[in-house]
Amino acid sequence: MNQPTMRTAYMTLLRRDVILAYRNRAEFANPLLFFMLVVTLLPLGIGPDTALLSRVAPGVLWVVALLASLLALEGMFRADFEDGALELMLISPQPAAVLVLAKVTAHWLATGLPLLIIAPPLAMMLYLPVGALPELLATLALGTPVLSLVGSIGVGLTIGLRRGGMLLALLVLPLYVPVLIFATSAVDAAAAGLPVSGQLAIMGAIFIISILLAPLATAAALRIALN
Incomplete structure (x- = not known):
């Protein structure tokens, strides 16, 4: 009986947050526009050296x-x-970690999935070899959910602060480093024609650990912040 109830709560909150994200799509479009603008402007700053652009593209x-x-x-x-909906969510009879996971999933669908979709054409603008595109997509598919999951812990810790943006960055950026290292290493190796199974396996392990532990840590952080 508990499992269907948890699933229903998860899907209901996920659907609600996706609808809200669609209604506030201008706000969620900012990260996508930032991604597109920076990658588009980079060749203008570096120059037309295709070999250099191809080399720096993964990073x-x-x-x-x-x-x-x-x-x-x-x-x-x-x-x-x-x-006040956050307090109601935390005192709900459903496990707070499940509800947190629903919100993180909705956040990734609104911010991470668009990056995944727009990345291939932008990668080709930087002359990333076509053969490395599947590995780029694989690293983004494994890595961007980790960014949302790990980032949710920092958000939970800083939610009650008026100007918590800088502190949030200081908290989560060091935790993002392993994802950045293994993702860029995988795409670099794919561009050079080398095997990438090791890097992808490590990223898969990071993803599994994050999806199991991050919602629990975020729920605890939110309770601390609201008390």
Whole structure:
């Protein structure tokens, strides 16, 4: 009986947050526009050296994707915190971690999935080899959910602060480093024609650990922040 109830609560909250994200799509479009603008302007700053652009493409794409994800983090729980819905969520009979996971999933669908969709054409603008595109998409598919999951912990800790944006960045950026290292390493290796199974396996392990532990940590952080 509990499992269907938890599933229903998860899907209901997920649907609600996706609808709200669609209604406030201008706000969620900012990280996507940032990603597109930075990657588009980079060749103008570096120059037309295709070999150089191809070499820096994996790192540039992932650093900009990481910063774009960071831009959208602060709004993950903000509206619910301001209208009191967050407190109701935490005292709900459903496990708070399940509800947190629903909100993080909705956040990723609104911010991470668009980055995943727009990344291939932007990567080709930077002359990333076509053969490395599947690995780029694989790293984004594994890595961007981790950015949202890990970032939600920082959001939970800083939700009650008036100007918590800088503190949020200081909290989560060090935790993003492993994802950045293994993701860029995988895309670099794919561009060079080398195997990437090791890097992808590590990223998969990071994703599994994050999805199991981050909602629990975020729920605890939210309770601390609201008490």
